Amino acid sequence: MGSEQATTIKYEFKAEVKQLLDILVHSLYTSREIFLRELISNSSDALDKLRFQSTKGTEISDSDLPLEIRINFDEKKKLLTVSDTGIGMTKDELISNIGTIAKSGSADFIKSLQENRADANNIIGKFGVGFYSVFMVAEKVVIKSKSYQKEAEPVVWSSDGLGSYEITETNEKLKRGTIIEIHLKEDAKEFAEKYRLETTIKKHSNFIQFPIYLEKERVNTISAIWREPKSNVKKDQYIEFYKFLTYDNEEPMDIIHKSVDAPIQFHSLLFIPKKNFDFFGLNREDYGLDLYVRRVLIQHKNKKLLPEYLSFVKGVVDSEDLPLNISRETLQENIIFTKIANTVTSQVLSYLSDKAKDKPEEYAEFWKEHGRYFKLGYTDFTNADKYQQLLRFNSSNDKDDKGLTSIEDYVSRFKKDQKEIYYAFGNSREAIEQDPHLEIFKKKGLEVLYLYDPLDEFVLSSIRKFKDYEFKSVDTVDLSKLDKFKDSGEKKDKLEELSKDDTKHFDSLLSRIKDILGDRVTEVKESKRLSESPCVLVNQDETMSSQMQKIIRMTTKDMSIQKKTFEINRDHKLIRNLLKVFKTNSKDNYITDTVEELFEAAQLLTGDLTDPHRLVNRINKTLEHASEMYVDRIKG
Ligand code: ADP
Numbered sequence: 001m002g003s004e005q006a007t008t009i010k011y012e013f014k015a016e017v018k019q020l021l022d023i024l025v026h027s028l029y030t031s032r033e034i035f036l037r038e039l040i041s042n043s044s045d046a047l048d049k050l051r052f053q054s055t056k057g058t059e060i061s062d063s064d065l066p067l068e069i070r071i072n073f074d075e076k077k078k079l080l081t082v083s084d085t086g087i088g089m090t091k092d093e094l095i096s097n098i099g100t101i102a103k104s105g106s107a108d109f110i111k112s113l114q115e116n117r118a119d120a121n122n123i124i125g126k127f128g129v130g131f132y133s134v135f136m137v138a139e140k141v142v143i144k145s146k147s148y149q150k151e152a153e154p155v156v157w158s159s160d161g162l163g164s165y166e167i168t169e170t171n172e173k174l175k176r177g178t179i180i181e182i183h184l185k186e187d188a189k190e191f192a193e194k195y196r197l198e199t200t201i202k203k204h205s206n207f208i209q210f211p212i213y214l215e216k217e218r219v220n221t222i223s224a225i226w227r228e229p230k231s232n233v234k235k236d237q238y239i240e241f242y243k244f245l246t247y248d249n250e251e252p253m254d255i256i257h258k259s260v261d262a263p264i265q266f267h268s269l270l271f272i273p274k275k276n277f278d279f280f281g282l283n284r285e286d287y288g289l290d291l292y293v294r295r296v297l298i299q300h301k302n303k304k305l306l307p308e309y310l311s312f313v314k315g316v317v318d319s320e321d322l323p324l325n326i327s328r329e330t331l332q333e334n335i336i337f338t339k340i341a342n343t344v345t346s347q348v349l350s351y352l353s354d355k356a357k358d359k360p361e362e363y364a365e366f367w368k369e370h371g372r373y374f375k376l377g378y379t380d381f382t383n384a385d386k387y388q389q390l391l392r393f394n395s396s397n398d399k400d401d402k403g404l405t406s407i408e409d410y411v412s413r414f415k416k417d418q419k420e421i422y423y424a425f426g427n428s429r430e431a432i433e434q435d436p437h438l439e440i441f442k443k444k445g446l447e448v449l450y451l452y453d454p455l456d457e458f459v460l461s462s463i464r465k466f467k468d469y470e471f472k473s474v475d476t477v478d479l480s481k482l483d484k485f486k487d488s489g490e491k492k493d494k495l496e497e498l499s500k501d502d503t504k505h506f507d508s509l510l511s512r513i514k515d516i517l518g519d520r521v522t523e524v525k526e527s528k529r530l531s532e533s534p535c536v537l538v539n540q541d542e543t544m545s546s547q548m549q550k551i552i553r554m555t556t557k558d559m560s561i562q563k564k565t566f567e568i569n570r571d572h573k574l575i576r577n578l579l580k581v582f583k584t585n586s587k588d589n590y591i592t593d594t595v596e597e598l599f600e601a602a603q604l605l606t607g608d609l610t611d612p613h614r615l616v617n618r619i620n621k622t623l624e625h626a627s628e629m630y631v632d633r634i635k636g
Contacts (some may be wrong), residue, residue: 008168011095013159017132019110021161024136032188035133036197037204037247039082039180042131043069044208046086046178048297050148053087055296055324060148062176069212071201071219073192080192083179084210088147091155091167098131098143098157098165134180135161137188142181146174207244209297224295226269226316230257242271245290246314250274253366256315256351264339268347270315276369277312287311289344291331292318299328305341309377310348312370317344342382349386356390356406364404367392378459388466391459394429394450396441401429405449407466413447417484421466423449424474425457425547435605436536437474440529445488448474457547473545475538475606479528495571502579506570509582516595517566527567534572537564537602546606561608566599593618 013021047067054060065085072081089097134141143157154174159165182191190196194214201212201219212220225233225241235255242252254272270289277286288301288311295318305317321336331337356363367374377387388407395405397413410421422441426432432450441448451457460471498506506526514524522540530536539546540563549562568575574594581588597618603609 008166010164010166012164016110018163019114020132021135023110023114024132025161032133032136033191033196033200034204034247035137036082036191036200038130038133040069040071040201040205040208040212043082043084043086043178044210045300046084046088047210048086048300050085050087050176051296052298053148056327057325058148059150060176061146061150061152062148065176067210069208069210071197071212071214073194073197073215075189075192078184078186078189078192080182080184080197081179082182083177085175085177086148088152088177089143089145089155090147090149090152091169093147094143094145094155094157094167132161134182137184137191138182139185140183142183143178144170144172144174144181145178146176148176204244207241209295224292224318226257226267226318227259227295229259233257238269241269242314245316246271246273246277248273248275248277252314253362253369254351254355256347258347260343264336264343265320266340266343267318268315268344270313270344270348272313272366272370274369276373289313290316292316293322293324293326294318294320296324298322298324298326299331302331304332304337305344306348307345307377307380309374309380310345312373313348345383346386349383349390352390353386364392367404372453372455375453375455375459378462384463388463393423393456394452396433396438396448396450401450401452410447410449411466411469415444415446415485418446419469420472420477420481421449421469422446422472422474422477423451423457423460425451425454425545428452435474436530436533436602437538439531439533440479440482441474443487443531444482444485446482446485454547454551457545457551461544461548473547475545495573495576498570502583505583506579508586509579510568512582512586512591513566513568513595516592517599520563520599521566522563523565525565525567527569530567530569530572533569534574535566535568535598535602537599537606537608538567539564546608550607561610564606564608566602593622597622 069084140160146154154170156168156170206220211218238255239251252271253274256270259267288303289305291299291302392404394401424432510524600615
């Protein structure tokens, strides 16, 4: 091959490519066959791009060549070739496309592959490492390519995948497209056998929209199943197509197949995967639906057909009405496109609504897997009603933290005259149930939504209302509004009522506490909300819960803490004892110490305590005292 004039230049792979190659060459990857899927899919992309150029009217070399993929093999030579008549590559394109890794986040991806070698099987298969995967089976690879551009020269690229590659400008007569020659390693020679190749192509590449020939025989059956009437498509075909599309090896959780006739005509075939695809948070950008116009792929992974919060949905949309030569850049401004996008979004939301209604258990599975993404839809004002109906939270009404409650369910259990929806935030159900703010809700038998994900509170405070009912955090609620609800729940053993005289002393004690705390609190007053705890810090800001304040403090780095009201439960044993001490000596240091302790403990619960050292030292001292008293007592 080549001629006297051919010049060969040697290039080094970029560092990240070397790292990836090192992993691929040395990992004991069990399904190496996916290299073929990757090469065929590259060929198919190249053919799509060519078809796209020709519908745009671009002049193309060898324009009479059929659009197809050919696979040839030579068992004796351990040689496999994959060729296509796609757009091909110029020398510069070969260097920039094959010598580097363009995918965003690929550096992170490689790092996590290196750290999780054991998991490589799972990751390589699902993520798709592209062209380089060929080095799992090849000791040498030669790419011969000629670009579709009229004046382009053919080029030859070759590498053993160890660190460098060579590029030769050849005089060889090549037609448009790309030929990849794979010199197989001894332990991979099975990939030069007909049966092995045929089953691999059928398994991974059956739905490629261009003919694939294995030697002379056509292997794949091209069918756009999304254009078929539902009754013609078998479940297995849907599943096979889903696996082809997503590289998932599990069946999808849901299949949504629709054809719309009016006012615009299109077909959509959508899937909800069983598991979220966000491996290590690296796949966040890798979403979108494939957009076809009358069977021709216009854009792979279009990100505007569905809003981002539904990005877990996979699938294809095929329009009858969009022009074939539409440019990807202006798609979004096209009215037909916008209408399709809106309809597809409604299709998904309606599907989910039905599922939530008819199969709540399956919906719970969906929520567990994809709910975190779905929640981000609080910005979708157009579909606010549907979105809100699909939200789920844990609630005091559920028997444990696995239970899921919809806002509608909550409202259906409203107490007479209830106008607000109450929620509390905490790290766990246990933590929330210990929160003093909840005591009055328990006493009055009012249901409270339990939020464990900081995002939940953003969601509720940005949607603000469900129908006419406002969401209220248990720590910003106006207590006078709870007066109308009678106490339910069992009565606790109550302490004796305070005498008139003691009530006066109690008021003086409150002033004393305010003196001790100074301007660390706005006010010290008797609490109406507590039944179990001696005291609690209460928010002054009606609009923002303590948790929200904490998040904002973290994001704005403004560490100043908002002052709160310190509420004291006069029917708590500890406070009654404090009152006795106060009556004996209003200046007793014991009061100061106890108040400091109670205050910091309350701060700890609202997340306002910045330094726990003093609190802990005081606890230790108190325990020391208590232990002395205890020892005295057991000694009799
Ligand atoms: P990916 O396909 O994910 O972009 P690859 O490493 O598989 O990553 O390929 C890198 C690039 O090389 C492709 O994006 C494409 O531009 C180019 N390429 C690969 N194979 C072909 C081919 N058969 N024809 C034309 N271009 C190709």
